[in-house]
Every structure is written in structure tokens, then in C-alpha cells.
Amino acid sequence: MWNATKRRRALAVLLALLATQLGSLVDPAYACGCGAMVPDGFSRIGVARETSVVRWDGHTEQIVMRFTVGGDAKRAAWIMPVPSRAGVELGDPDLIPELGRLTRPEHKTRTYFWPRERDWPFSSGRLDGAGAARPGAGEASVGVVGRERLGDFDVARLTATDPDALGDWLESNDFTLPDRLASELQPYVDRKWEYVAVRLAPRExxxxxxxxxxxxxxxxxxxxxxxxxxxxxxxxxxxxxxxYVLADHRMEPASPIGGAAPEVTFAGTVTPEGSLAEFTGGAAPVFLTAIDQRFPDPSRIDGDHELRATAKDTPFRQVVYRDELLTAGGVPVWLPTVAGALLVLASTAVTLLSVRRSRRRRHPSAATAPPTG
Known part of the structure; x- marks a missing residue:
């Protein structure tokens, strides 16, 4: 009886552990900076980073998005709400690398006088003066505006008056998305936004x-x-x-929307050329603001990013410093300076000693003077 009870308990524990492991496989990891992304079946996908370019001229907004993903999924899907009817096409693959070059940090060298831990004589390195750096259902509530194949994307542009109907349409058309999507879409449905649904499927x-x-x-x-x-x-x-935000002025998020404080990594006027000129529609100067933000706990995100012009178009560029030991002719400046100071001290000491001896010879002390009387 006792052994049978122990066996039943062991079996229950084993089944619980098995259920936990299966649950972790069935529940896919989805992540997307602009919406929600899930893979198909039991596969997994994660968006390590989303980089986007936003161009706004006061009337029309353009967004170019590039995802860096990992995992073993062969197909995945995501959805992006938009405030009005959207046009969708493939973006220029050279645009984001070009903006990366325009906004890369400025590298400067700054020197220090006294040796540090990695310098001679504190380190075992050579005395070379180099301070090296460490550097279906509900169709009536869903309207299909358009559907097209663009590279690795199957894109559907949709309208919806019912979030549940939208979820049903997506599911019946192989756009597998999170179970909680309908409730999260409700604010967009209330505002009569439209949607861009995307299935990602490699052409190979x-x-x-x-x-x-x-x-x-x-x-x-x-x-x-x-x-x-x-x-x-x-x-x-x-x-x-x-x-990357391209507008008439320097822009900033109105709030962090539940993430870490947004960090501006570049701000300044640029003259578009090449792919950037094609994206902005000409070579007229435009203000570029580069913003980085992290969301350690995505569940705290409470809205969309709304960006506004700052009070001043203050330019900014990150500076990366490389610290080097101050040298002259390959020799650390501190070395001859210290040697010179020691030489001056030694010379001063010798001079003072010589003066004292000279005075003694000129004025013998009373102890050595001959007796009088």
C-alpha cells in the first residue's frame, strides 16, 4: 500500500514536469518592436533588435523596418496598426546602413600625464610610451484593402470594426498571432485604425x-x-x-511608454544623398535624430510612441575617447619631468651644502677660536 502510494506520487510529479516542458514548447516566444510576432507550430523565434527609419513631413509618415531575428522558425507572422490607409513595399537595403554611417560616434584621443595601472612602471610592458586603449469567421467586420507578396513577406492590408473578427480572419488565413491579440487591438479598433498583417516566409x-x-x-x-x-x-x-527620425526639427518621444529612458545617440542636420535622398524625396537638408531605447519588461508598455519637436534643434554626436599616455618622441613626458625635478632638487641640495661649508670656513665657531687674555 505504501509503495503504491509512493509510485502514484512519483508518477504525478513526473507528469507535472512533462507538462511544464511541453508547455514551454507549445507556448512560442514572440517579440517585435512594432507589434506582435509568433512562429508557426513548435518552432521558436525572437527579435533581437528592430531598427526603423521614420520620415514625417507634417502630413505623411513613412516607416522602414528591419528585423534581426533568431530561432528555428520557417514561418512567422506579425501585425502593425496604422492610423490610416497604408501603402507597403520593400525598403532599400542600403538606407539603414547609410544612416548608421552618418550617425556613428566621433572618435577622439585624449592624453593623461601620470602613468596608470597598465603603464610602465606599474605594468610589465615595455617602456614604449604607448598607453594602449581597451577599447473565416467575422468576414463582414474585416475588409481586405490589398494583399501582395514582397520578398520574404506575405502582406495583407486590412480594416476591422471588431477585434475578435480580425483575429479570426488572421487565423483562418494562416496569420498565427498571440491569443491575447484581440484585447490588445481594441484601442486601435475604437480609434478606427487600419492594420498591416505580415507573414514572413523565406523564398528558399x-x-x-x-x-x-x-x-x-x-x-x-x-x-x-x-x-x-x-x-x-x-x-x-x-x-x-x-x-532614426527624419523631420524638420529634432524630435523626442513624448514619454518612455513603460521602457527605459530613450537615449539620443545623434542629432543634427544632414544632406541626403543616394538611398537617403530617394527616401526623403530630394537633396534638401533634413534634421536627423537617432534614438535608442530598451524595454526590459515589455508588459509595462502602455501606448504608442508619439514624437514631438524639441524646444531647440541642438545638435549632438556621441564621442568615444581613446586615452593615451602623454609622450614626446616616444618617451612618456612624466619621465623626463620627474628626472628633471629630481636633478633640480639634487642640484639645489648640493648648492645649499656648498654655501654652508663656505660660511663655516669664513666664520669659525667659538669652540675652535684661540683663548684670549
Whole structure:
């Protein structure tokens, strides 16, 4: 009887552990800086970083997105709400690398006088003066505006008056998305936004989704600069967003929307050339603001990014310093300085000693003077 009871308990524990492991496989990891992304079946996918370019001229907004993903999924899907009818096409793959070059930090060298821990004589290195740096259902409530194949993307542009109907349409058309999507879509349905639903499927048969995907370009009319982020609260892993904003002025998020404080990594006027000129529609100077933000706990995201002009168009560029020991002719400046100071001290001491001896010879002391009387 006792052995039978122990066996039943052991079996229950084993089944519980097995259920936990199966649950971790069935529950996919989805992450996307602008919406929600899930893979198909039992596969897994994660968005390590989303980099986006936003262009706003006061009337029209354009967004170019590029995802860097990892995992073993062969297909995945995500959805992005937009405030008005959207146009979708493939983006220029050279655009984001070009902006990366324009906004890269400035590198400067600064010197220090006294040797540090890694310098001679504190280190075992040579005395070379080099301070090296460490450097279906509900169809009536869903309207299909358009559907097209763009590179690795199957794109559907949709309208919806019912979030549940939208979820049903997506599921019946192989856009597998999070179970809680309907409730998160409700604020967008209330505001009569539209949606861009995307299925990611590599053109190469049997290939998995990994690395940098093709950039996607979405454009829509908007009287304010908004970057949809609310659906990112469905993500189950920390998120990182890199945002390049091209507008008439320096721009900033109105609030952190539940993430870490946004960090400006570049701000300044640039003259578009090449892919950037094609994106902005000409060579006229435009103000570029580069923003980085992290979301350690995506569930705290409470809205979309709304960006506004700052009080002043103050330029900014990150500076990366390389510290070097101050040298002259390959010799640390502190070395001859210290040697010179020691020489001066020694010379002064010798001079003082010589003066004292000279005075003694000229004025013998009373102890050595001859007696009088």
C-alpha cells in the first residue's frame, strides 16, 4: 500500500514536469518592436533588435523596418496598426546602413600625464610610451484593402470594426498571432485604425528565418508622428529599439511608454544623398535624430510612441575617447619631468651644502677660536 502510494506520487510529479516542458514548447516566444510576432507550430523565434527609419513631413509618415531575428522558425507572422490607409513595399537595403554611417560616434584621443595601472612602471610592458586603449469567421467586420507578396513577406492590408473578427480572419488565413491579440487591438479598433498583417516566409524552400530580414517600407497619412508600439507588450523577452527620425526639427518621444529612458545617440542636420535622398524625396537638408531605447519588461508598455519637436534643434554626436599616455618622441613626458625635478632638487641640495661649508670656513665657531687674555 505504501509503495503504491509512493509510485502514484512519483508518477504525478513526473507528469507535472512533462507538462511544464511541453508547455514551454507549445507556448512560442514572440517579440517585435512594432507589434506582435509568433512562429508557426513548435518552432521558436525572437527579435533581437528592430531598427526603423521614420520620415514625417507634417502630413505623411513613412516607416522602414528591419528585423534581426533568431530561432528555428520557417514561418512567422506579425501585425502593425496604422492610423490610416497604408501603402507597403520593400525598403532599400542600403538606407539603414547609410544612416548608421552618418550617425556613428566621433572618435577622439585624449592624453593623461601620470602613468596608470597598465603603464610602465606599474605594468610589465615595455617602456614604449604607448598607453594602449581597451577599447473565416467575422468576414463582414474585416475588409481586405490589398494583399501582395514582397520578398520574404506575405502582406495583407486590412480594416476591422471588431477585434475578435480580425483575429479570426488572421487565423483562418494562416496569420498565427498571440491569443491575447484581440484585447490588445481594441484601442486601435475604437480609434478606427487600419492594420498591416505580415507573414514572413523565406523564398528558399525549407529555410529558417534568421539574421537580418528584408526591410519593409510602410507609408500612411498622419498629422502627427506616431510609431506603433503598444502590441509589443505581448512580447515575452526584453526588447531593443533603434529609431532614426527624419523631420524638420529634432524630435523626442513624448514619454518612455513603460521602457527605459530613450537615449539620443545623434542629432543634427544632414544632406541626403543616394538611398537617403530617394527616401526623403530630394537633396534638401533634413534634421536627423537617432534614438535608442530598451524595454526590459515589455508588459509595462502602455501606448504608442508619439514624437514631438524639441524646444531647440541642438545638435549632438556621441564621442568615444581613446586615452593615451602623454609622450614626446616616444618617451612618456612624466619621465623626463620627474628626472628633471629630481636633478633640480639634487642640484639645489648640493648648492645649499656648498654655501654652508663656505660660511663655516669664513666664520669659525667659538669652540675652535684661540683663548684670549
Amino acid at each position: 524552400q525549407g529555410a529558417t528565418l534568421g539574421g537580418e530580414l528584408d526591410p519593409l517600407r510602410i507609408s500612411f497619412a498622419s498629422d502627427r508622428l506616431v510609431y506603433p508600439m503598444r502590441l509589443s507588450r505581448l512580447a515575452k523577452s526584453a526588447q531593443a529599439l533603434g529609431l
